[in-house]
Amino acid sequence: MATQQTQSEQAPIIIVGAGLTGLAAAWELQQRGAAYVLLEAGDYFGGKVQSEQTGDGFLVEKAADAFILGKPWALELAHEIGLEPELIHPREDTKKLYFLRGGQLLDFPQNLKMFVPLDDQSFLQSGVLSPEGLQRMLDEQRLPPRPPTDDDESLADFITRRFGAEAMNFIVPLAAGIYVANPHELSMKAAFPQFLALEQKYGSVIKGSRATPRAQGPIFASFKGGMSALANAVAAKLTGDVRLNTPVLQVHPGGVTLSGGEKIAGSGVILTTPAWYAAPMLRRSFPEASALVGELKANGSVAVILAYRAQQFPRDMHLHGLQVAADEGIHMKAITVHSAKLHGRAPNDHVLLRVFFKDLEPQKAYAEAVHEVARLFGASGDPLWHSYADWRGKNPAYQVGHLEHLARIRAALPPNVQVAGASYTGVGIPDCVNAGRTAARDVLRCWQV
Ligand SMILES: Cc1cc2nc3c(=O)[nH]c(=O)nc-3n(C[C@H](O)[C@H](O)[C@H](O)COP(=O)(O)OP(=O)(O)OC[C@H]3O[C@@H](n4cnc5c(N)ncnc54)[C@H](O)[C@@H]3O)c2cc1C
Known part of the structure; x- marks a missing residue:
């Protein structure tokens, strides 16, 4: 009788790219006792994260x-x-922030949650929009929610619908700045699902934001030595096969081919490079997935x-x-x-x-x-x-329909070949860490008996 193999009896799982997504994937596999090979084209860990002294x-x-x-x-x-x-x-002690409007440095409104005013009065006293624009933004509290729908919409459509067209001038720099995005193209479902959820649950984004308590303590963190400290510290803890200066050329069902021609056998592949590097790597063995990944814009x-x-x-x-x-x-x-x-x-x-x-x-x-x-x-x-x-x-651009597009990419790949990272499920460092670890667990699941 044939016995099923476990991952430990198989070739290692190959991770392509040692940005935070790839490093987190390697860490997750290591924690679970799985063999892995981490392949990075560059000569340092962290990818986009680069702290230079x-x-x-x-x-x-x-x-x-x-x-x-x-x-x-x-x-x-x-x-x-x-x-x-x-x-x-x-x-x-240095938290002061300005808003530049009409050539004037204006004090940033007090008491905001991202861009959502938590009290009417301090927002009305700010000069970040015209008096009519400020009032229209606050009137969001009195608008009915959009009927429940699975349809995506752009950030621009969402802002105009809920807060009025003038609010674009204030909200876009705060929201689209994170994604460096065109607000007319940026997907609300992919980039800001929390605001859609607040609208549905509380009837209004402002009401919902006011009803949900603000987290106590700091909102952001970094490291004394810069953000690279996180990448370097994870890399230093990895005991598996980790290779810098090793660009991958192709991904195929049984592993990868390096740009020098060497083949490395793998029981799964986690591809964490940005989409524009991933698409050509997938082209030969996974043409449909490659075409879909290639359609993701930057x-x-x-x-x-x-x-x-x-x-x-x-x-x-x-x-x-x-x-x-x-x-x-x-x-x-x-x-x-x-x-x-x-x-x-x-x-x-x-x-x-x-x-x-x-x-x-x-x-x-x-x-x-x-x-x-x-x-x-x-x-x-x-x-x-x-x-x-x-x-x-x-x-990564996260255009309207991004999540549906991602579902099509995933469906076009076998479960032991995963794409993960900033091009797919969130550009922030926490999202990338989560994406890497999730992809590692998903590939491992293919080998669970
Ligand atoms: C200006 C700017 C400011 C930002 N500010 C913040 C912020 O304040 N907070 C925050 O949370 N996020 C921020 N981000 C986003 C965040 O830095 C990135 O989304 C995140 O670092 C991406 O990580 P990743 O591992 O998914 O991809 P990457 O870091 O791009 O890693 C991919 C890795 O794949 C490697 N690679 C490419 N091709 C190959 C190949 N053929 N073979 C092998 N390896 C390959 C690359 O060399 C790279 O190391 C910012 C981004 C930018 C650009």
């Missing part, structure tokens, strides 16, 4: 600078690998990083930064004052800024960034140095 004492983040605690998965991982002593939180962003001496500013730069109204008519989207937001990002008496743009040629972005920092904060002279984080064409 400069020779003159700055700590620069190229992508994520913190993660949200409301989704528990990144914190759980940090806990499991013993990284909790390294946790830090955005500083409360948006772009550029962050200009600027270092100054504090004395170049005539004002106190102990603030978290600013958001720019969507109709402001400039390319710049936001500024984060990194030196004030998190401890240990700049030497004393220095200012470290990250200035965000959508797709813009980096030299142009640099020129606009320096101009705006001088105009808005009075900086004199050139920055001490500058660098870029050029993510043009590298941010």
Whole structure:
């Protein structure tokens, strides 16, 4: 009588990509006693997460600078690998945030939950929209909910429907900024299902937000050594077969082929690269899945990083930064004052800024960034140095219908070949950690007797 094999009797599970998704997948497999091979094209761990210590004492983040605690998965991982002593939180004493509208730096409204006003009065006193626009946003409380439906809608349609067209100018910078997205294309079901759920459950997003208690304590966390600390600490704990500088060319049912031609047999594959790298890898063995993955679109962003001496500013730069109204008519989207937001990002008496743009040629972005920092904060002279984080064409777009599209991708792959990561089920670090661990469990399930 034939006996069923377990994964431990099979070839290892292959993980492609050692960003946070791939690292979390490897960690999950290791915790479950499963053999794995982790293959990374680059020469470092963390993928998009890149924290760079400069020779003159700055700590620069190229992508994520913190993660949200409301989704528990990144914190759980940090806990499991013993990284909790390294946790830090955005500083409360420098929490000031501005909103740039009509060329004016306005105080950010108090008492918001993301973009949702938790009390009418303080929102009405802010100048982030016209008086009519502010009132229309608050009138959301009196609108009936959309009849229950499975249909997706864009962020722009959702905002206009619930909060009025003018509210786009305030909400889009806060919401679409996370996804670097076109609000007319961004899927509400994929990116912000919580707001759809509040509308259905409480009849209104504002009512629902006010009825659900705000979490106590900090909302975000990072690490003393930057976000790369998480990637490096997970990698240091991995005892399996982990290979840097090992690009994968093709994924097939029995494993992968490396770009050098070597084949590695696997009992399953977890493909954690962004969709635009995954599609060609799947083409030969899984043409339908490859075509579907290839249809996932990307948006772009550029962050200009600027270092100054504090004395170049005539004002106190102990603030978290600013958001720019969507109709402001400039390319710049936001500024984060990194030196004030998190401890240990700049030497004393220095200012470290990250200035965000959508797709813009980096030299142009640099020129606009320096101009705006001088105009808005009075900086004199050139920055001490500058660098870029050029993510043009590298941010997952999550278009309307994304979840249905993802279901079709999954249906076109065998259960032991999984796609996972920022292109599919959430771009935030906690989502990526959860995606990696979930994919690992799903592939393992194929071998459970
Ligand atoms: C500017 C910016 C700011 C952000 N800020 C935040 C934030 O504050 N908080 C937050 O939670 N998130 C933030 N994010 C999002 C977050 O950083 C990413 O979504 C997340 O790091 C993606 O992780 P991943 O493992 O899914 O993909 P990646 O990090 O892209 O990892 C994929 C890996 O696959 C590798 N690879 C590619 N091709 C191959 C191949 N052929 N063979 C082998 N390996 C391959 C790549 O080298 C890479 O290491 C930000 C993103 C950007 C761009």
